[in-house]
Amino acid sequence: MSPDLYVDPARAWVARERPTTWPGGAGTAVSITFDVDAELSGAPPQELELLEGVPITESDLGRVSEGQYGIRRGLPRILALLDELRVPATFFVPGATALRHPEAIRSIAAAGHEIGHHGHLHLPDHDVEPARLRDEIELGLAAHEQVVGRRPYGYRSPSWSLSPTTLELLREHGFRYDSSMMADDRPNELVHRSSGFSIVELAPHWDLDDWPWFPLGNPAPRDPELAFACWWAALTEAPEEGRHVVYTFHPEVIGRAHRLPLLRRLLTEVRARDGVWLAPLGEVEQLVRAGA
DSSP states (O other): OOTTTTOOTTOOEEEEEOOOOOGGGOSEEEEEEEEOOGGGGTSOGGGOOEETTEEOOOSOHHHHHHHHHIIIIIHHHHHHHHHHHTOOOEEEEOHHHHHHSHHHHHHHHHTTOEEEEOOSSOOOGGGSOHHHHHHHHHHHHHHHHHHTSSOOOEEOOGGGOOOHHHHHHHHHTTOOEEOOOOSOSSOEEEEETTTOOEEEEOOOOGGGBHHHHSOSSSOOOOOHHHHHHHHHHHHHHGGGTTOEEEEEEOHHHHTSTTTHHHHHHHHHHHHHSTTEEEOOHHHHHHHHHHTO
16 A cells, blocks of 8 residues: 555655454455434535534425434334344434434434444535534534443544544544545555554445435436445455445435335345454454454
8 A cells, every 4th residue: 555545735644554354254344334414414514503513494494304304214214124133333423413313313322333423513524624623523522422421433524525634633532443535445544653643444435325326305216226236246346355345324315215125135135145244333443453
């Protein structure tokens, strides 16, 4: 790997490969992740106002209602399916979503799933001034501690938009891993040159996300079989290089009643496939750091 792959303009960080052997001789690791954006997925940031960290004004209620569907119907269906199939998952939650829907987010924790940081108002990191980005990180942390009772150590930037300032804030606040960047499809480590602090990078990709296949906002109809074929190909090709496959879903997208069978089919096939280690991102990060 090129040492300059992730280096920011100040050359503060360097990327290092972390070859990993998966438990039980598995050839592939799979992580199932969800971004629980709720109303923040349907409203542009400029249309949100805050009162004690909770968005209270949305000008396009029709579109925002699609995000609300994810909390109202999608999330309970997903949690029931994960419980039925015994699948552990990682849920990334914006702080404002946690504050607005505390019982829903607590239900994720109560089911034993990992919860990660996903900003506060779901603002793209690269479009946010440093002071506002600090607020996004710190308000999000405070919301998680208030609602869930513990702070998250994993981060996924809204819309996978990361900046050098984000990395510095993740270092300052002691995050252990990030799942935003896509320069590799195997775990690697971002090391801060001067301090030695490191962040394990667990890469997602747009192909393995439900949103590009079924975007909100009156999209053209999409063939679910094409989505499944892409998701399945990532899994079947992964053992050749021992890759880590990270799937990303949204309750307001995959949690629709007519799309949930697609998720059921994928999870059932993953569970049945030999040589697959299924784990939340936090467990993968721990394994990578242990050098297994």
